[in-house]
Every structure is written in C-alpha cells, then in structure tokens.
Amino acid sequence: MAAMAISASIRPARRRLLRGLVLPTILLVLWELSSKTGLIDARFLPPLETIARTAWAETLDGGLLVHLGASLTRNLAGFFVGTAIGIAFGALLGLSRLTNLLFGPTFHAAKQVAVLAWIPIISIWFGFAETAKIVFIAIAAFGSSRSPVRFASIAANSSYGYSCPRPRRRSLPAFTWRSSIPGSRLWRLSIS
Numbered sequence: 001m002a003a004m005a006i007s008a009s010i011r012p013a014r015r016r017l018l019r020g021l022v023l024p025t026i027l028l029v030l031w032e033l034s035s036k037t038g039l040i041d042a043r044f045l046p047p048l049e050t051i052a053r054t055a056w057a058e059t060l061d062g063g064l065l066v067h068l069g070a071s072l073t074r075n076l077a078g079f080f081v082g083t084a085i086g087i088a089f090g091a092l093l094g095l096s097r098l099t100n101l102l103f104g105p106t107f108h109a110a111k112q113v114a115v116l117a118w119i120p121i122i123s124i125w126f127g128f129a130e131t132a133k134i135v136f137i138a139i140a141a142f143g144s145s146r147s148p149v150r151f152a153s154i155a156a157n158s159s160y161g162y163s164c165p166r167p168r169r170r171s172l173p174a175f176t177w178r179s180s181i182p183g184s185r186l187w188r189l190s191i192s
Contacts, residue, residue, distance in 0.1 A: 074130060078137025086142040115140045 028048065034040045035047045042050075058064035093100045093107070118139050126132035 074133050075137055078134040079141045081134065082138035082141025085138065089142070 031045060032048050035042050035045050055064065058067075089107075093104055115136075119136065122132050122136050122139070126135055
C-alpha cells in the first residue's frame, strides 16, 4: 500500500520534470539546426559539439576553473561591497528623518536609472580593469531599483525608528544589523 502511494507521488513529479525539459530541448535542437544549416553564422552561434569540445579542453588544461574562480571572486566582492553599502545607507535613511529628507529624493530618482546605463560612467572613472567590474556588480547589488537588502534595511529601521518610543540607551549596531537582515522582523518578533 505504501509502495503504491510512493510510486503515485513520483509519477506527477516525473511528468513535471519532463514538461520542464520540453522547452530547453526544443531550443537546443533549434540552436543546432540553425548553426548546422548556416541560418546563423557559426561565429555567433557555434554548434553544440564545438562548445562541448572547447569546454572539455578548457576543463582538462585547468583554464576553465581559473576563469570561473576569477568570476566568482569578482561577483562575490562586488556583491559584498554593494550589500554593505546598501545596509549602511538603508539604515541611515531608515533611522534618520533628516537624512531621508535630504538624500531620499535624489536616491530614489537615481535608482530609476537602469544598471546598464552606468557602464559608460564606470568605464570613464574606473577604466576596464577588475575594479570597474567589481564596481558595476556593487552598483547592481546596491543601486538597482529592486535591491532587497537596501529596502529591507530602510523598511525595518524606519518602522522601528518612527513608530516606537526610543529607549535612552540602545545598541544601535546590534539593532541595525538584526533589523536589516531579510526576514528579521519574524526573528525579532519571536524573541520579544
């Protein structure tokens, strides 16, 4: 009886998996056909076996792992810089009405600029080296119009700072850190 229930629950999961593979399979077939027939130039969309052969050769000589490690390091550095600035700036806007009045409108206007639109000015200021790439990722983490870290920081700190009486002595760094973490309201409510 239990075996039948397990097999019945596996069947819908297998069907969902197969349905999820239909579109990627169609896209891969179209890719292969378009590169083989010459519909799209092979320099722009190489055949799948060329990509697999190159990936295998790069993996064997170690080049692929070196480049993946460099990309991961760059992405993590940019993300942590952007997140740290986002938490600090969000806490500052959330805890101080004056700061929010002074910097909030300009900040909210600047965040409407698309992340890709910052590339020319980043290139002028930082060139094309690793620093520019890290700055771009930091801006994407901090400055995008959908940055969850900054918004969580502003919302958590402003709701506390504006609506609750402030105690005379309060551990600001501990409070700001706790309320700037996404999901921290639930955590804070559970311990109070």
